[in-house]
Amino acid sequence: MAAASTHLVAVAVVLAALVGGAWCGPPKVPPGKNISADCDGKWLEAKATWYGKPTGAGPDDNGGACGYKEVNKAPFNSMGACGNSPIFKDGLGCGSCYEIKCDKPAECSGEPVIVYITDMNYEPIAAYHFDLAGTAFGAMAKKGEEEKLRKAGIIDMQFRRVKCKYPADTKIAFHIEKGCNPNYLALLVKYAAGDGDIVGVDIKEKGAKEYQSLKHSWGAIWRMDTPKPIKGPISIRITSEGGKTLEQEDVIPEGWKPDTLYRSKLQF
Numbered sequence: 001m002a003a004a005s006t007h008l009v010a011v012a013v014v015l016a017a018l019v020g021g022a023w024c025g026p027p028k029v030p031p032g033k034n035i036s037a038d039c040d041g042k043w044l045e046a047k048a049t050w051y052g053k054p055t056g057a058g059p060d061d062n063g064g065a066c067g068y069k070e071v072n073k074a075p076f077n078s079m080g081a082c083g084n085s086p087i088f089k090d091g092l093g094c095g096s097c098y099e100i101k102c103d104k105p106a107e108c109s110g111e112p113v114i115v116y117i118t119d120m121n122y123e124p125i126a127a128y129h130f131d132l133a134g135t136a137f138g139a140m141a142k143k144g145e146e147e148k149l150r151k152a153g154i155i156d157m158q159f160r161r162v163k164c165k166y167p168a169d170t171k172i173a174f175h176i177e178k179g180c181n182p183n184y185l186a187l188l189v190k191y192a193a194g195d196g197d198i199v200g201v202d203i204k205e206k207g208a209k210e211y212q213s214l215k216h217s218w219g220a221i222w223r224m225d226t227p228k229p230i231k232g233p234i235s236i237r238i239t240s241e242g243g244k245t246l247e248q249e250d251v252i253p254e255g256w257k258p259d260t261l262y263r264s265k266l267q268f
Contacts, residue, residue, distance in 0.1 A: 066118050186223040194242070
């Protein structure tokens with residue numbers, strides 16, 4: 001009886017594991033080290049998948065977890081990517097730029113194309129994983145072979161971080177998010193060239209002598225909650241991952257409004 005009981009317990013454990021999904025899906029892979037702004041030129045291995053419409057920008061609303069809007073339009077032009085944790089970095093990787101390429105299957109061109117981190121993914125299928133907009137995934141293919149490559153679903157690819165370059169007339173922009181008021185300021189920072197991502201945002205309101213640091217909220221958004229109303233014009237100082245800073249006085253005007261984009265004269 002004791003042997004029979006042991007056998008029944010063992011079967012029950014196996015069934016519980018199966019029902020609980022413990023054996024479902026590919027094995028989880030720990031994430032790699034965070035990708036820095038060093039841009040040392042080395043190619044690394046990754047997995048690539050794609051999402052959204054085959055020739056789309058990824059998310060149905062053309063947004064994503066960075067908070068950017070209209071990533072289907074210039075300068076992103078639907079070449080966005082979800083990065084896993086060492087690439088997205090809880091939002092601090094938003095805006096960074098990568099060259100990507102693939103050598104197989106046969107539809108791959110082997111030629112590098114540039115993508116922008118505009119969204120996140122936490123699928124544990126590889127140390128580095130790019131879930132690409134359909135347009136970006138197809139861009140790795142030989143001309144005319146884009147749809148065949150997308151049918152491959154998941155492929156091996158290579159990537160390296162590069163400096164972001166935008167057209168000469170593209171300057172850093174600050175979007176004051178919906179819901180902001182004199183006691184709550186949330187800024188979305190976008191179109192930073194160079195390192196591409198921002199690790200610090202400070203503001204100095206009218207009449208103030210010193211800058212105050214904003215807290216990282218989510219994605220590319222930085223915020224401040226204050227009992228004292230924030231008065232414009234507001235000067236902004238931003239710091240890139242590589243330690244470079246830019247500062248512009250009075251970039252946010254007096255009488256600023258939520259859900260409004262303010263363009264600077266700055267660029268890295």
